[in-house]
Amino acid sequence: MLTTTYVPGAPNWLDLGSPDTDASAAFYSAVFGWEYQSAGPEAGGYGFFKRNGKTVAGIGPLTEEGASPSWTVYFHTPDADATAKAVEQGGGRVRVGPADVFAFGRMAAFTDPTGADFAVWQPGETAGLEAVGIPDSLAWVELYTTDAAAAKAFYGSVFSWQTNDVPMSPELTYTVLAPAAGGEEANHGGLMQLPQENLDAGSTPEWHPYFEVSDCDATLAKATEAGATAIIPATDAEGIGRFAMLLDPAGAPFAIIKSATG
Template identity: 50%
Template sequence: MLNTRYAAGAPIWVDLGTPDPERVNAFYRSLFGWEFQSGGPEVGGYSLYQTDGKTVAGVMTVAAEQAPPAWMIYFKTPDADATGKAVEQAGGGTVYEAMDVGDLGRMGVFTDAQGVGFAVWQPGTNKGLDLVDAPNSLVWTELCTPDIEAAKEFYGSVFGWGSSTASFAEGSYTMVHPAGGTEDDMFGGLWSLSDSPEEAEGGPYWIPYFQVADMDAVLAKVEPSGGTVRVARMDLAGVGSFAKLADPCGARFALMQPEAPSAG
């Protein structure tokens, strides 16, 4: 799972682009208890979601005509410019070239060879999210892609990711970890769009999973708070429970409640 040691190539930040922050702030506060910390003009109004004073995500206003509401996942890089070149060489594209964000760090936004958007973060004074792999914070990431093998090749080339495949009664699942890591360092999975009919209309994308302590209690709040349950709760023995949602503006994300460790 994720950790705040943030190895190169691992998820280090996540943020929400939405046309209506006020509307979705209330939604995420209802689900996760997140507090909204408004950013000043020096950061273009870029704001934070926090729990117990710890930053768990960012949020910014993105007009509907600019881009659809969406969560963006950032992967750590020691050199955003070099990563941008690696993306181009691997058949990806550049949305925003690497740029400084004050003294906070350096970022770039790209697309992979299948057209899926992702971002990179080269830390400055901002070393990454304060809290991960804990209730109400980022716990997992997943790429819904039309071609798992092509995705493995692309991200392996850009970040050096390693991978392994786990088999379950329902099929198999490909998981990824940072270069030099092991299965204990897995932070994300690759899932075929052909196995996800609910994703067909929206197309391929990266989806963040946020950990919850009580899946049913959180799911009960989704629709009354204006969201949508896109995929109902699923339970996987030895792993935990999952559900896929959309917030009131349509940004897609997921929940995960890890299975409690067995006693003894």
């Protein structure tokens, strides 16, 4: 499970790139009860989503040419420059080179060899998100990829993640991810091969977040009423919980889950 005691390789930040930050803030406020707080005039339109006074995500305008609305997952690194080198050596691409964000920390953004975007956060004054793993906050991250074997090898070389393959069907294996210093209790995400029908429907490699909720069906109803599109209806996963996947009104994918132990 996720915790705010961040270790290298664990998700420690999350932000939304939106074509209309006001509309996105209104949507997520309606769904999760988040409050939007601007980071100030010097932050280029960037701001924070707060829940009960604690930061649960960031949000900002789309800044990269051709970028689509999406959530970006950041992973903890003690050295963003070294991670950038590891990404390049592993066949990935550095989209945004390591740079300081005031005194808060140092970040860099990448694309993995299969085409999925992700980022890293090297903590300074800000260690990461202030709340995770509780209702209305980040609970899990997941990669959809066109080449699961290549993705496992790449992220293994960059973050030294522990992996555990779980057969879901004769055709599908789900790989559970944990930090190098973790163990089963530290599992933070998963990756899976995109089935052919998803590819035929236009799906592309991407990371997306799961947000913990108190009631999956009620939250799904709130989200669709606020303009989201359900792409996986509320579904039970034995021993895991009840989840659903959506596109927000701008088209950014995310998922919600009422964990079996949450």
